[in-house]
Amino acid sequence: MERTEVLVAGGGISGLAAAWWLARSGVPVTVWESDARAGGKIASTQRDGYLMERAACMLLNFRPEVSALLRQAGLEPAKAARTRDAQSQRYLLQGGRLRPVPMRIGALVASPLWSLRGKLRLLAEPLVFSRAPDGESVSAFVTRRLGREMLDKAMEPFVAGTLAADADRTCAAAALPRLAELERRYGSLAAGVLVHRVLRRRTASRTETFSFRGGMATLVDALAASPGVGLRTGHRVVEVAPDDGGWRVTASAPQGTRTLRASQLILATPAPAAAALLGGIDSELAALLRGIDYAPLALVHAGLARESVGHPLDGTGFLAPRGESAVLTGNLWMSALFPDRAPAGKVLLSSYLGGARAPQVADWDDARIADEALRTLRPLLDLRGDPELLRIDRHAQALPLYHGAYAARMQAVEARLRDHAGLHLEANYRGGVSVRDRLLRGHAVAERILAARPSPSAARPRPTASPCPARSY
Ligand SMILES: Cc1cc2nc3c(=O)[nH]c(=O)nc-3n(C[C@H](O)[C@H](O)[C@H](O)COP(=O)(O)OP(=O)(O)OC[C@H]3O[C@@H](n4cnc5c(N)ncnc54)[C@H](O)[C@@H]3O)c2cc1C
Structure with a gap:
C-alpha cells in the first residue's frame, strides 16, 4: 500500500493552505482533490478583457502568518492593491438610494446615515x-x-x-x-x-485588503504548484478508515481505485462530503456535520461601457439591507476596486443574489437571475443600455451557515474528534469562511501535526511565521 505522512482530502484553499504549511516544514503530504482543478470555490475567469471571480474576490489581512505565507510563496509581487477610490468609501442602500458610508470612524459617527437616537444608542x-x-x-x-x-x-x-x-x-x-x-x-x-x-x-501588522494580478486564482495556483504540496486532481476520496494508529484512505482516481495509508488525515471538504465519509466511523460526528446548512448564491457579472453608468462608482460597491432588497445582497464595483478587471473605458459590476435571504434563486434560470440583478441596479447606478458582457456563476452550496447553536455544534465536533487520533476537519465550516481564516487555520493544523510528530522536538522544523499576537481588530 502507498504511504504518506499526511493526506489532505480536498484541494480548496483550506486544504491547500494546510498542505502548503506542512510541505514548507518538510512533512510529506499528498492532496487528493476530486475536481479536475485545485482551488475549490475560488476560481478566476478571464473573458474579453474582463477578470471575474467565482467566489472570494479579495483578502483582508492583518495576521503575520498570512503575510509570511504570501512572502514565502513568492506572492508579494503578484498582489493587486485596492484603488484609492475603493479605499475611501462604500455605499449602503437606504430609502431606495445609495448613501455613502464613510470609512473613518469620526465621519462614520457624524454621517446622516444614522438618526440622532441611533447615534446616542451607539455611544x-x-x-x-x-x-x-x-x-x-x-x-x-x-x-x-x-x-x-x-x-x-x-x-x-x-x-x-x-x-x-x-x-x-x-x-x-x-x-x-x-x-x-x-x-x-x-x-x-x-x-x-x-x-x-x-x-x-x-x-501587529497593518490591515491590508488586496487581490492578485490575475485574480484570486493566482493564490490557489501558487499554493497548488508549490514544491512538496503533492496535489493529485481527479481523486475523489470515497472511503476513510482508521488503520493501526493512522488512516487508510481510498479514492476513485483516473487510473482506477487508489488506496493510501497516512499517519494524519485532514478532511478539507465541505461538511456534507466529510459527513458522508465519516458516517461509518462515527455516526454522531457525521450527524453534527450533516446538520450544517449551506446557502445557495448566484453571482451576476456585468461588463458595461463606462458612459452607460451614471454613478461615479467611487467606492467598493454597496450592501443592501433586507428591508431594501429581497434578493440582491450586494454589488461590488470590481473595476473600481482593483486594476485590470475590465478593459479600458469599461466597468465590471458583480452582484450577489440569494443566500439565506433568498434561497429560491437556486431554482431560477440564468435569465431570471440576470434580470433581477439588472432591474435592481438600473435605478441605483443609473445604468443606460445593456451590458456588453454578462456572466453568471452559481453555487448550490456557497457558504456554510453558522445558524442556530453553531458554537455549541463546533464544540461537540471538537469533542468527537478527541476520539479519532490523527483526524482533522479543516474547511470553512470551522473557524471562519474568509480566505484569511482559511490560511490561518491551515497554519494552525500544520503546527498541531508537527507538534504530534514522534521526531525529537529540538530538531523538529516549524512553520516559519512569526508568533501570532492577540490582535484581531
Ligand atoms: C460567492 C462567494 C464570495 C466570497 N467572497 C469572499 C471574499 O471576497 N473574501 C474572502 O476572504 N472569502 C470570500 N468567500 C469565502 C471563501 O471563498 C470560501 O470560504 C473558501 O474559498 C472555501 O474554501 P474551502 O477550501 O474551505 O472549501 P472549498 O472551496 O469548497 O473546497 C473544498 C474542496 O474539496 C473538494 N472535495 C469535495 N469532496 C471531495 C472528496 N470526496 N474527495 C476529494 N476532494 C473533495 C472540492 O472539490 C473542493 O475543491 C466567498 C465565498 C463565496 C461562495
Whole structure:
C-alpha cells in the first residue's frame, strides 16, 4: 500500500493552505482533490478583457502568518492593491438610494446615515452591562450592545452580504468571534477596541485588503504548484478508515481505485462530503456535520461601457439591507476596486443574489437571475443600455451557515474528534469562511501535526511565521 505522512482530502484553499504549511516544514503530504482543478470555490475567469471571480474576490489581512505565507510563496509581487477610490468609501442602500458610508470612524459617527437616537444608542455601548446568553443570535447581540438601528443598517447587510446568512438565525459567537470575545474580556466592544488599538501599535501588522494580478486564482495556483504540496486532481476520496494508529484512505482516481495509508488525515471538504465519509466511523460526528446548512448564491457579472453608468462608482460597491432588497445582497464595483478587471473605458459590476435571504434563486434560470440583478441596479447606478458582457456563476452550496447553536455544534465536533487520533476537519465550516481564516487555520493544523510528530522536538522544523499576537481588530 502507498504511504504518506499526511493526506489532505480536498484541494480548496483550506486544504491547500494546510498542505502548503506542512510541505514548507518538510512533512510529506499528498492532496487528493476530486475536481479536475485545485482551488475549490475560488476560481478566476478571464473573458474579453474582463477578470471575474467565482467566489472570494479579495483578502483582508492583518495576521503575520498570512503575510509570511504570501512572502514565502513568492506572492508579494503578484498582489493587486485596492484603488484609492475603493479605499475611501462604500455605499449602503437606504430609502431606495445609495448613501455613502464613510470609512473613518469620526465621519462614520457624524454621517446622516444614522438618526440622532441611533447615534446616542451607539455611544451608550460601554454602559451596556449585560452579557451574551449561550447561542445568542447576531441580531440579538448587536441590538443588545449597539441598538436596533446598527443591526438594520450595518450588521444585517454585512452578515447577508459576506456570509450569505440570516442575522436573526446566525450564532454571534461563531460568526463574530472577535466581537463576542471583546465583550467577554472587556465587558464592552468600545473598551475592547480601544485596548486593542493601543496593543496593536506595539504588536501587529497593518490591515491590508488586496487581490492578485490575475485574480484570486493566482493564490490557489501558487499554493497548488508549490514544491512538496503533492496535489493529485481527479481523486475523489470515497472511503476513510482508521488503520493501526493512522488512516487508510481510498479514492476513485483516473487510473482506477487508489488506496493510501497516512499517519494524519485532514478532511478539507465541505461538511456534507466529510459527513458522508465519516458516517461509518462515527455516526454522531457525521450527524453534527450533516446538520450544517449551506446557502445557495448566484453571482451576476456585468461588463458595461463606462458612459452607460451614471454613478461615479467611487467606492467598493454597496450592501443592501433586507428591508431594501429581497434578493440582491450586494454589488461590488470590481473595476473600481482593483486594476485590470475590465478593459479600458469599461466597468465590471458583480452582484450577489440569494443566500439565506433568498434561497429560491437556486431554482431560477440564468435569465431570471440576470434580470433581477439588472432591474435592481438600473435605478441605483443609473445604468443606460445593456451590458456588453454578462456572466453568471452559481453555487448550490456557497457558504456554510453558522445558524442556530453553531458554537455549541463546533464544540461537540471538537469533542468527537478527541476520539479519532490523527483526524482533522479543516474547511470553512470551522473557524471562519474568509480566505484569511482559511490560511490561518491551515497554519494552525500544520503546527498541531508537527507538534504530534514522534521526531525529537529540538530538531523538529516549524512553520516559519512569526508568533501570532492577540490582535484581531
Ligand atoms: C460567492 C462567494 C464570495 C466570497 N467572497 C469572499 C471574499 O471576497 N473574501 C474572502 O476572504 N472569502 C470570500 N468567500 C469565502 C471563501 O471563498 C470560501 O470560504 C473558501 O474559498 C472555501 O474554501 P474551502 O477550501 O474551505 O472549501 P472549498 O472551496 O469548497 O473546497 C473544498 C474542496 O474539496 C473538494 N472535495 C469535495 N469532496 C471531495 C472528496 N470526496 N474527495 C476529494 N476532494 C473533495 C472540492 O472539490 C473542493 O475543491 C466567498 C465565498 C463565496 C461562495
